[in-house]
Amino acid sequence: MEHFALWLSAFLTLGILSFLYKDNPWYKLSEAIFVGISAGFWVVTLFWDNLVGKFWDGWQDEPMLFVGAALGFLMLLRLVPKIGWISRWPLAFIVGATSGLWLMNYLASNIMVQVMATIQPLFSTGYASGFDAGWGAIISSLVIVVGTFTGLVYFFFSKEHKGAFGGAARVGIFFIMITFGASFGYTVMSRMSLLIGRMDFLLGDWLGMIG
Amino acid sequence: MRQEIPLLITAIVGIGFVIQYFIPHWPFSRMSDWFSDWFSIVGACAIILGALNLMKVSIEKTYKRKEDWGYAAVIIASFLLMTIIGIAEGRGFRNPGTSFDWLYNFVYIPLSATMFAILAFFVASASYRAFRARNFEATLLLIAAFFVMIGRVPVGHTLSSFMPIGWQLSDLASWVMTVPQAAGQRAIMIGIGLGIVSTSLRIILGLERAHIGGGK
Amino acid sequence: MSLPLAATHPRLSVHLFFPIIVIVLTTCSSAFGQSDTQLDTTVVDDTVSIAAAPVTTLLVEDGKYDDGDSLRLFWVPSIDDQLIDSKVTGYRVYRLVNDGAAEPIVDLLPGVGNYTDKNVELDSSYVYYVATLTESGEYPSIHTESISPQREWINFRRGYLFIIMMIISAAIIFYVETAKRGKKLFVRKIAGLEAIDEAVGRATEMGRPVLFIPGISDMDDVQTLAALTILGRVSRTIADYDSKIFMPVSRSLVMTAARETIKTSYQAAGRPDAYNDDMVNYVTDEQFGYVAAVDGLMVREKPATVFLLGAFFAESLILAETGNSIGAIQIAGTARPAQLPFFIAACDFTLIGEELFAASAYLSGEPRMLGSLKGQDVGKAIAMITILLGVVAVTLSEAWGVGIMTDLHAWLVKVFSSS
């Protein structure tokens, strides 16, 4: 069984990799297995964790769970074409709740916290802040302020990017591009790590060529 | 009516969830907890719709012997296999040693990890083909990427070991990450925050309504 | 970054200053004759016994702005709680519920001077005391007064946040109303959005379908909602042009919502008969299973135009590169900064962050929708002014100690940390 398991894993791994060459039956087979198995995985997981684990085990302690069950039931009415339109209600509910919830969360966490974090002294003579008043540090803090400020200018919708405003927006896009470059560099690293993990499986676990 | 009720629900629920942020008193204090529970229950019900849809499409394809119908049959078989085993295993379906766990470890994981790893190849081909210094902005992107990529691996250290401490490639990489990168990131995050506030508000006010079937 | 210092600093100060405070306080309390018998067990000379002084000035208060579910305890740590060679191994908080028996509720580390009990009920009354733990035993403090938790209706700590929210919301609503009254509002061009009609038109000419991917998040992500609002406009164009659209999705709820969206657009275009449910199909919730399937679909169906709008994770580049390899025009957008560089590299047009959320308003061309973008700009202006003001204030105050600037900075900190 152990041999079979390893070979099966390797077969599927190579099947997916074969897509790099071109679309082919090996890939199509792996893809079909993947779609079927993973859809099944999620059906089973959601069934046991959410329906049974959350609702069935919990409704005695928390009767409000029935609201969720009711919304879920209304959702399932889609299966009855005549009254399928009722499923818009739970959808409307979810859309409303998501909007309200994230409106506040993003306002508090993204906007407020990030604005606050940008408010740092450019330089300081006091010891108390622990701030090093070297030129490098001053330049760095200036760059952060300028970058954040001009980046926001770039996103302004109600003014055309012209003149001084356009200049600021251009500086802003420079910073955004640097951000993307850094993200890209970091991502390359991450993606390569994944491939290393797979190679470690193929050459190590499967074929036993490396330690 | 079919349009007004969903809009009304969205508006009331949306405003309720904004208000709950400021009211610690029951029941407002519990609202976000409840919503998380409700959402997971609705999600679990909705996946039935999804699974039925997947089955319907695949069965149709197999039955009508459309192109590639064999693969559709494989989808049906593997879906049923995983679902039946998982439901039959009972609550402990995830425990080590179950058939579900076996399928998970030897089928699901290799497939998922390999699909993820394919990215490494695409990253390289995109680098070769698309990352061109065609203007100043693109050049900046490339330079930043270069410093981060080279500065984050030991090779970078070897290449720049003659430089004074603080000016080596790894230091430059750190500086790029913590200063200009963070600044750009912040602008993007604040912008996104405002975008979400505005979009949410449009939805709550009923200006956006297509997704609940209430177009003009 | 002054890492090690920041990490140790607070604890250091606790251990330097608390003994002094404790000495002052214990002296005061004994001077006023409030010292209680338990103080007798305190043996200050630690060579004699391992006994330790109990904590002093133990206070309990109702947790502010909560649902009556917390009580907060403060105390001054034992005088024997030292940084080096401490006899104190920790503190144990005891609780008496409704005058019942005392039971321990939590053990805390040395140096800790407060605890929030979040396991309390509204109608009960609570009495606490804190025992100092040593190797040899426990040395309890005096009991607190009996207290019952209170619930509050409004969280005043978030008052400023409320005001900021109201200002931004009011600005958005104000501009929406202004626009409704027919005032023309200018909104700059967004390149990716200008291209949508053209991209759909191209698909029509080539007789190939349009592929729309709404990201892989569920309906509880605003990015997905934004993607669906854009889908509303795009599918309207598709209905008008009589192109074909197909949309594999990875969440069942998104499938349902997307079907409603497209159906509505087709109805609005006056072609309800051209709509059918097969335009939107669920594949699987699994991220890469979904990607494997979509990749296969792309290669086999060869869409002329691909929209990648919504919340994308690692799959962004797989999708975008495959789309690129089949020569499709690609319009992408997401609010996940880590994925944007890949979209920029592999797609023809990319909506960056906030532009994704602005898209549906922009595409609608309706004045009131454009008004909401104006309102958003007010928020940005507030953020920018605050940053400038704050940086100037804190710099002047830190470097030259300008008093008014210190006050201004303190006020800004208060306002912007009210979340």
Add this chain to the structure above:
Amino acid sequence: MSTRAKELIALGAITLFALVFYFGKIWGWGTFEFPTWLSMVVIVLIGLSLLWVLILTLKGQLIERRVVFIYVAFAVALPLFMSFSQKITISPEVYQLHNALTELPAGSKVLISFDYDPPSAPELQPMAESIIRVCFEKDLKVIVMGLWPQGPQQANLALEKVFEDSAILAKNLQYGRDYVNLGFQTGNEFVIQRMGSSFESMFPSDYEGTPYREIPLVRNVRNFSNVDFSVNLSAGFPGTVEWVQIAVDRYGLLMGAGNTAVQAPVMYAYLNAGQLEGLLGGMSGAAEFEAVAGYRAKGTKFMLSQSFAHVVVIAFIIIGNVAFFRSGRKSKLKGK
């Protein structure tokens, strides 16, 4: 020869290769390691072939995607057979996390949330292993949980790995007293929010089904205020962003994070704002942490492949750009 025949030959070759080495493994061939001269030859060959690609590209012949793919495959696979030692420079945010952990008094409780699944394991698993190891060495108590369904399984794998070390094994750590795996709970960010008031409500029992109250380690842990430090290992949503927004911002939890390299740039904003106490980014973060802690584990070993891959990607960017400038910036431009 037709394409079909070539494809079949390639397929046959792969199968043969696999069979030979698989049986080799069974017969006990052991592992392979290139001698230094061979490693050098390989490196030179890769370098020369890249030069050849450059020449081709300069001549105006863009090489095919698949050739690029082959380079990547070799750049990652071959270094796994090599054994160079390389110096690792440690970033301040890695020190910060290590310090935060090692400065905790013995007996402190550390909450580690495993918010990732097997595909991200190459990056996050080495981090998990060395973080848990540092905790055990410093006699910290470890509470493990997951917001991703597969998280707790990864945690168990990491724990198993850590216990392979005899020094740790000698400590005779006991499940339930020194470490515990609370398992997975659905609800994403809302789980964090509710843990703010009660852990037990979210984890009525642990991974093995023992009721929460019966586990000595967590019996008195009611919410975040009873946890001294936490580490979040995250590969996406829900992950560090949610932990910071809820547990750190609202409940004042002290938290360090290990992220996939992709997530990490976003986290620097939180790191600078003081919302994070240290950060490990990607495999290099893992290797750096191993270096600080004085281990030599997988993170360090994989870094050589990582370096190679980076060099190849950079080489391709440079080649692409050289060709672009040679052709007078006229080659087909893709929109911004």
